[in-house]
Amino acid sequence: MHACTESYELGLFTEPAFTLSRETSEHPLILVCEHASRFIPAALNGLGLDHEAAREHIAWDIGALALAQGLSNALGATLLAANYSRLLIDLNRPLHAPDSIATQSEIYPIPGNQVLDEATREYRRRCLFTPFHSQLQTLIDERLAQGRPVRVVGIHSFTPVYHGQPRALEAGVLVGEAKDYAQRLIDGLSQHPLKVAVNEPYKINPLGDMTVPVHGDARGLEAVLIEVRNDLLRTPENVSRWTDYLAPLL
Ligand SMILES: [Zn+2]
Structure with missing residues (x-):
């Protein structure tokens, strides 16, 4: 492996990799927003x-951070949110996943990721991926060591049109082991006139996802990823509506 000092991106990631809110919360929930930001230096x-x-x-999950912040505010729960675009390195993919640093997203090739040397890949891992996941692991470790319950919930949004096809689904709960x-969550959301489903519009891939399988399922914790269609998160009023739907259930 090359030393990080050889990366041509050296010194570019001057912002912290993440923002951590309500670190000392007593609430069992840890909210995670891996695709919160579209920031690229x-x-x-x-x-x-x-x-x-x-x-x-493709650069971020529109509205996801606002929803995650709304939930954090409503519940007083801890929120860990990324400060860089998923296009630099995807925090919800393990490092060995082929789309950890994607060369293509949906219909868009990503020119700046086509040819990356190993030192630059390693630099992105070290500056962006490792701090985020070390922080999440530490939060979980500390709470478990204190005998406290922990639940891990990723907040995401999805595009209303994907590969040219409109999506009727309004929200999905993606799950691996924590099926109950x-x-x-689905039962609670179904009390409202919403189109919701388990494991739609995506499924958790135990080997290709990060937050749910690694921080949740592998540790025996309740963990899910919530996806809300992003056209429903474009105004503060709509974000607040989804906060109200979800907060009592989490
Ligand atoms: Zn996402």
Whole structure:
């Protein structure tokens, strides 16, 4: 492995990798927002994407941070949110996943990721991935050591049109092992006139996902990932509506 000092991205990641809110919360819930930010350091020129594509869903999960913050505020729960775009390195993928540093997202090739040397990959891992997941692991470790219950919930959003197909689904609860918890969430959401489903629009891949299988299932904790369609999170009023739907259930 090359030393990080050889990376041509050296010194670009001057912002902290994450923002941690309510670290000392007593609430069992740890909210995680891996795709909270579209921030890419200016020197990387948006990884060569045109602005509109970069602004849209491939660089981040639109509305997910606002919803996660709403839930954190409503419950007084801890929130760990990424400060960099998923396009630099995807925090919800293990490092060995082929799309950890994606060369293509949906229909968009990502020019700035096409040819990366190993030192640059390692630099992104060390600056962005490792601090985020070390922090999450530490939060969980500390609470378990105190004998406290822990639940891990990732907050995400999905695009209303994917590969040209509109999606009717409004929210999904993605789950691996914590099926009872997921069902409680779905049952609660189903009290409202909402189109919701378990393991839609995506499924947890135990080997290809990160937060739910690694921090939750592998440790025997209740863990799910919640996906809300992003056109439903475009205004503060709508974010607040989804906060009200979800907060009592988590
Ligand atoms: Zn996401």
